[in-house]
Amino acid sequence: MSAFTDLWREIAEVGGTPRDGYVRLAWTPPEWELRTWFEAEARYRDLEFEVDGNTTMWATWNPAGATGPAVVTGSHLDSVPHGGAYDGPLGVVSAFLAVEVLRARGVTPARPIRIAAFAEEEGSRFGVACLGSRLMTGALDPERARALTDADGVTLAEAMAGYDFDPARLGADPARLRDMHAFVELHVEQGRALTVPVGIGSSIWPHGRWRMDFTGQGNHAGTTLMGDRCDPMLTYAFAVLAANKEARTHGAHATVGRVAVHPNATNAIPSRVTGWLDARAASTATLDELLAGLGTKIATRAAKDGTTVTITAESTTGEIGFSERLIDRCVTVLGARTPVLPTGAGHDAGVLSAVVPTVMLFVRNPTGVSHAPAERADDEDCEAGIEALADVLEELACR
Amino acid sequence: MSAFTDLWREIAEVGGTPRDGYVRLAWTPPEWELRTWFEAEARYRDLEFEVDGNTTMWATWNPAGATGPAVVTGSHLDSVPHGGAYDGPLGVVSAFLAVEVLRARGVTPARPIRIAAFAEEEGSRFGVACLGSRLMTGALDPERARALTDADGVTLAEAMAGYDFDPARLGADPARLRDMHAFVELHVEQGRALTVPVGIGSSIWPHGRWRMDFTGQGNHAGTTLMGDRCDPMLTYAFAVLAANKEARTHGAHATVGRVAVHPNATNAIPSRVTGWLDARAASTATLDELLAGLGTKIATRAAKDGTTVTITAESTTGEIGFSERLIDRCVTVLGARTPVLPTGAGHDAGVLSAVVPTVMLFVRNPTGVSHAPAERADDEDCEAGIEALADVLEELACR
Structure with missing residues (x-):
């Protein structure tokens, strides 16, 4: 040994x-x-x-x-x-x-x-x-x-x-x-x-962590018409896929590995979903471009979903x-x-x-x-x- | 009073x-x-x-x-x-x-x-x-x-x-x-x-709850190349959006309001994501059709993501x-x-x-x-x- x-x-x-x-x-x-x-x-x-x-x-x-x-x-x-x-x-x-x-x-x-x-x-x-x-x-x-x-x-x-x-x-x-x-x-x-x-x-x-807070209207999963919903889980899901796509496009890395849902019940449309984005790229310029593009896409989707989104940097390093x-x-x-x-x-x-x-x-x-x-x-x-x-x-x- | x-x-x-x-x-x-x-x-x-x-x-x-x-x-x-x-x-x-x-x-x-x-x-x-x-x-x-x-x-x-x-x-x-x-x-x-x-x-x-278990390969969010990933969060996100789309197409209701992620860390690609699907429709035939269509779409996406998915009925009611x-x-x-x-x-x-x-x-x-x-x-x-x-x-x- x-x-x-x-x-x-x-x-x-x-x-x-x-x-x-x-x-x-x-x-x-x-x-x-x-x-x-x-x-x-x-x-x-x-x-x-x-x-x-x-x-x-x-x-x-x-x-x-x-x-x-x-x-x-x-x-x-x-x-x-x-x-x-x-x-x-x-x-x-x-x-x-x-x-x-x-x-x-x-x-x-x-x-x-x-x-x-x-x-x-x-x-x-x-x-x-x-x-x-x-x-x-x-x-x-x-x-x-x-x-x-x-x-x-x-x-x-x-x-x-x-x-x-x-x-x-x-x-x-x-x-x-x-x-x-x-x-x-x-x-x-x-x-x-x-x-x-x-x-x-x-x-x-260069890399960082951003908290993405999605807010909608909590409601009943069984009775709320699809057209009446403001479901923040949809905007979250879109953001996960969009982050992946942006990273691939930019030769960068982006991950959503952590999520918190409120109230996180099977039969309730959530009122809030928070996802954490980890993003990294070979240059600060590329990382900034990735985040800007992603932010715009998520905001557009949120408007469609009737939800709101705020993205907050928790830590960033050049x-x-x-x-x-x-x-x-x-x-x-x-x-x-x-x-x-x-x-x-x-x-x-x-x-x-x-x-x-x-x-x-x-x-x-x-x-x-x-x-x-x-x-x-x-x-x-x-x-x-x-x-x-x-x-x-x-x-x-x-x- | x-x-x-x-x-x-x-x-x-x-x-x-x-x-x-x-x-x-x-x-x-x-x-x-x-x-x-x-x-x-x-x-x-x-x-x-x-x-x-x-x-x-x-x-x-x-x-x-x-x-x-x-x-x-x-x-x-x-x-x-x-x-x-x-x-x-x-x-x-x-x-x-x-x-x-x-x-x-x-x-x-x-x-x-x-x-x-x-x-x-x-x-x-x-x-x-x-x-x-x-x-x-x-x-x-x-x-x-x-x-x-x-x-x-x-x-x-x-x-x-x-x-x-x-x-x-x-x-x-x-x-x-x-x-x-x-x-x-x-x-x-x-x-x-x-x-x-x-x-x-x-x-x-008719309605029910289905547990969707997505399994991938846990890994480092910063260092793992996008092409090397088997990220179950991507398949989960796809499933959330696909369930919404299928419900709208079928005049039914579908919701993913609950999720559990492992290890649920900002800087880690998850190894497992579990989402719970709540789905309801005016007839059992419509509900069955919705689930079959959704299952196929999710399986196709999982193959692309390098992940596996199993969908288990937790409770169903005709x-x-x-x-x-x-x-x-x-x-x-x-x-x-x-x-x-x-x-x-x-x-x-x-x-x-x-x-x-x-x-x-x-x-x-x-x-x-x-x-x-x-x-x-x-x-x-x-x-x-x-x-x-x-x-x-x-x-x-x-x-």
Whole structure:
């Protein structure tokens, strides 16, 4: 059994369901179990453990002689509901093991090396992705964050307080950012673009989440004449198909994966339907064009259905290019034939790249499936990822 | 204040929400409060109160000299989630007040007059409409009923037991059916078909509920190429629009008002979507044709989307004509100009009509809205309904 399979097995059961992937939402028992595991791993490896005001966990290897801002690596531990095992935890497990590799190599870093685990990266509980890193960089107002609610109406402040975290401590942390020399996030690749074990991230597509609220007239499903209806489910259904078509036309990605219906009864025409649109494209111009076209089409349909629609951006992120200089150094260390590739997925690395030199490493995903139970990476590829991460950390921390 | 507004006010708060209608689901605290109210009203009026094994409540006026099977009236007290005040309770309140009217008239009925309140008529909690009357007539197997689950996974047996009802007592009750001479259900009309205060029901359109299960491949919304997707939300959306189109083409009604998505996350292509289809038509042939056409269209689309679909009937009811003889007697009593009209809505009266001579009275609905907070009837029309019900009960119980 390798060091990877050994450590990976330690968290394999946490938040798992028999046949339906992982549910590891922020500030819930499974995520708390992963937090406990992280702290134990940090202490076992003689790393300095710390939790900051945004509930991000940190584990620092600060050997004698190391000075200056740290080279930081890591990812997140939360999952989408019924997601896969790799998205997030692979980067954290790899970070611990890359430190082991460097120690085994007898490397003495000139800078501290620090491991991070950010909170609520998926935004699956409170709707804002990369919540921990957005708070840290000041991209998200702590007042707004505290008031966010989950599907059960629990506020983020209440959820945090349930685990004895102080919601008043949420917010920008410039001192901690100044103490970051660079950030490297290792992550499972989420498509089928990578055909060798390890690649280097070049950029993140511009992307966002929009809430589409459709309002009509609730009524009886059996007795209301078809011509008398103002059924928001029809406008919603049209929007789902139109988003798909627009994405295909624009070479972009668009998905409606979440919906809420009121009252959601078989024999009632709904009064309200809310759908969430996830859209991404290679350029901001393309994304804007997609949204404009889609908005017009949905408005036209709503008029026909006698419904109203409002589309509200919940989070948007422009195109993010990772540090050219870090990409070059990764290519130097990992070899000129290492693929350099963009991704359609958002990451804490994308948020941090606005304020800290940042790069990503990707580990091959043989099926391309992610955010679902079938998500996986081969052990050998994960081990190659750990070696690559160790190489990059050595490059950044020792030179 | 009239006797109607007085009694109506007693239950006006039960299960109400500030701006969003009534939530009075079977075997929950609001429904229990209505049960307590029913028993108190029965005892206050010196009616014999009883709850049977199917948790149907009965209140019988059995004056000296009355013999033979009873004339039964009543309706149900449960609501759809966030429904209106009238659907169900109007028939129960009117029944109590019609008895008052007969007593005030000095009528001495030759047969007992009995008021019924059936359980889970809407099927909003456990998915099977007219559950109480279906159990009583033997149309629903008690074993199946006990195993039904609500949205939280609570079984019907557990829900009943929570209120000290014995699930083992569910089932057909032929003795109680034999003790019914006739059944008259007064109900708020649920469309805009009635333009005078009171009408007589002629028939119920054949109707049913079908569960449509769409299965695809869960995946990442950001990274999965459009051409690589097997997104069941697309097939669902197509089905919603196709059902609407088929209904319009066939002069029928079709609605998809309820949906469940897994995992229902903004950044995940769903692995499963379930939609519930409610469809009704003036004839069984039309309904069958609608469903066959829709099934074919959805299957074709599913093949294109790379998804699978299965459509399962959850409950179906053929065309129901009420008793011709009772309709004639109502027309005689209420006047030749009283409208006689069909309805697209299912009712306990429809279930009972298979085994007991049955008829319905409808009270005008000025907006035609039902199963929604805006559902209403004017007080004067409700009072006219009570008088009409008293007239019909007098006709059936005294002659």
